[in-house]
Amino acid sequence: MSTLIGVDWGTSSLRAARLDAAGEVLEERSLPRGILTVPAGGFPAVFDEACGDWMREPGALALLCGMAGSRQGWVEAPYAGCPAGFADVAAQLTWIEPGRIALVPGLTCHEHGVPDVMRGEETQVFGALELLGLQSALLVLPGTHSKWVRVIDGGIDRFATFMTGECYGLLRQHSILARMMPAGDGELDAAAFVQGVHHARRSGTLLHAAFSARTLALFERLAPAAVPSYLSGLVIGEELRVQDLRGTLSVAVIGAQALTCRYELALATLGVTVTRVGSQATWRGLRAIASTLQGTS
Amino acid sequence: MSTLIGVDWGTSSLRAARLDAAGEVLEERSLPRGILTVPAGGFPAVFDEACGDWMREPGALALLCGMAGSRQGWVEAPYAGCPAGFADVAAQLTWIEPGRIALVPGLTCHEHGVPDVMRGEETQVFGALELLGLQSALLVLPGTHSKWVRVIDGGIDRFATFMTGECYGLLRQHSILARMMPAGDGELDAAAFVQGVHHARRSGTLLHAAFSARTLALFERLAPAAVPSYLSGLVIGEELRVQDLRGTLSVAVIGAQALTCRYELALATLGVTVTRVGSQATWRGLRAIASTLQGTS
Structure with missing residues (x-):
């Protein structure tokens, strides 16, 4: 199997990695060139800047996930519908250059007739399932827009x-x-954080x-330095x-340590443990998709 | 009964009115001098600018409600605790100049040990109860920070x-x-607004x-011009x-027409009717408090 170039191209940044046959990272790069920074028609040049040298290897294949496949991205890659298994996602790539550069589709699902969407997280989820050896799980991808994902029998339900x-x-x-x-958030104040978790659960609405946060500070029951942790x-x-x-003993949380540890603290108040998965989930997911392409395209 | 000067001094503006014995407005003024615009020690001068001429009348009495009584205001007027009847509020004025200028206390109440506060709304509520001839009611004061107020037997419970x-x-x-x-909100799109009300009620959390709002626009199921109404x-x-x-047939909504009509639309989806009360509630409430002071102070 030849070199795989994995690209996680999001709204505000681009991460790229050269991966070996097992999905291990040989080399990794990060550029502040999220899709919002790329002018119309500028995607090939930014891609070349990020991965041009790697792509000159014979047989190099690049798989891109994330917002690069959105309407504001390089090429719009249609969403696959849920429930969607790994094979559904792997079979619905959008090729930019046949056999060389492809976009992974995002996913869509409906609740009460209203659509929801993800782009990039599907790849992380499939990578995490492989890393953890799971076929059914509840996963969380915290962030600007957190995703809660229910996986049943290997597919995103x-x-x-x-x-x-x-x-x-x-x-x-x-x-x-x-x-x-x-001005700054400072270190996490775990007690204030947990106090906030409990209050939100009792309160019924964040509104x-x-x-x-205002009244507790007003009555001097919360120090100003603790308010950011409480709000979090x-x-x-x-x-x-x-x-x-109900019936959930453990949740897989995919993301950077600073955020996953907050979810671990919060979920502990409910007696739920956390399995943390880091950014390697993306590379593992892209490698798994690439492995379905052997001898094809 | 002599002239009463009512002042509703909030965060971003100051409204003042000269009132007759029945609480009717003889003259009204509005200044863009909310408490956030007033430097330390500057309150007497702004008050004089707003009401100095009225205060020169013999026996003039000024009652102030709102954020002028907060820690960042003229003088801090302690909160009265709930449940609080009209007499409790009227008896706990903070005098700036004895017999001439007084602040109405705000209210505080506790839920799950966490305090909540209001300043100014208590006066509007008591005024609205008088205007509507009610002793028990559920009232809403929509705004930047909406207040839902339960009144039982004439007191704010x-x-x-x-x-x-x-x-x-x-x-x-x-x-x-x-x-x-x-860029602009434009006119209210009632259908999009009601669609938003229904979706929020089903959804469990605004988060x-x-x-x-994003996905419906993305899938072109909501026109850009309708998104502000949907979000509202x-x-x-x-x-x-x-x-x-449960068991509520009607809610009193106190505020400006542009906002109260949205609550009327939203509550109609639940089969609840609305009685609207305008800004005269403040003046009526201040007049009722003043009437308890006859011959005292």
Whole structure:
């Protein structure tokens, strides 16, 4: 099997890796060239800047996941519908250069007739399942837009998006609460964080719970330095409040350590343990997709 | 009974009115001098600018409600605790100049040990009860921070704050959703608004429901011009989702027409009618408090 170039091309950054046959990283690069920074028609040049040298190897194959396949991306790669197994995703690549450069499709699912979407997370989920040796699982991909993903028998059955990270940022930077917090977030105050998780779960809606950050500070029951941690607990607790965790003992959390450890703290309050998976899930997922292409295309 | 000067001094503006014995407005003024615009020690001068001529009348009495009594205001007026009847509020004025200028206390209540607060709304509620001839009611004061107030036997039993207007503004102006909306809100699209109300009620949390504004627009099921109305329906629907409206046939909504009509639309989806009360509620409430002072102070 020849060299695989994996590219995770998101809204605000581009990560690329040269992978061996097992999906291990030989070399990795990161560029601040998310799709929002790329002018119309500029995608081939940015791709060449990121991976041009790697692509000169004979038989090199590049698989791209993430927002590069969105309407604002390089080429629009249609969404695959849920439930979607690994084979469904692997079979629906959109080829930019046949046999050389392809986009992984995003996924869509419906709830109450309203669509939800993901791009890139499907690849991380399939990679994580392989890394963990699981066929059924509940996975969380925390971030600006957190995804909760239910996998049954190796396929993504359904998922839901939560604007958790974005709402934290809005409240942290632009709301009335911003005025009562120090400029920097500082280290996580675990006690304040857990207090926020509990309050959000009792409160019924973040619209109400968030106001408690103001009143607790007003009555000097929460130090200004602890408010960012409390607010983080509120938004993550709000996300947890609506999850159906009956019978769930463990959740796989995919992401950077700074965020996954917060989910671990929050889920511990519900007696649910966490298995952490890092960014290698993306590369493992892309390698698995590439392996379905042997001798084809 | 001599002239009463009523002042509703909020965060971003100051409204003042000269009132007759029945609480009717003889003259009204509005200044863009909310407490955030007033430097330390500057309150007497701004008050004089707003009401100095009226205060020169013999026996003139000024009653102030709102954020002028907050820690960042003229003088801090301690909160009265809930449940609080009209007499409790009227008896706990904080005098700035004895017999001449007084602040109405705000209210505080607790839920799950967490405090909530209001300043100014208590006066509007008591005024509205008088205007409507009610002793028990559920009232809503929509706005940046909406208040839902439960009145039993003439007293404010409990209330809760929702950061509804503020969260609308944050999502409207600063979130990823802002990019898919036209610059101005335009006229309310009632169908899109009601669609948002329904989706928020089904959705369980605004963190998830808000993402539907993005996906519905992405799949061209919602026109860009309709997204602001849909988003408004989402945030107001989220606020309604957690209200206990069992046995409630009618809710009193206090505020400006542009906002109260949205609550009327939203509550109609639940079979609840609305009685609208305008800004005269504040003046009526201040006049009722003043009437308890006759011959005292």
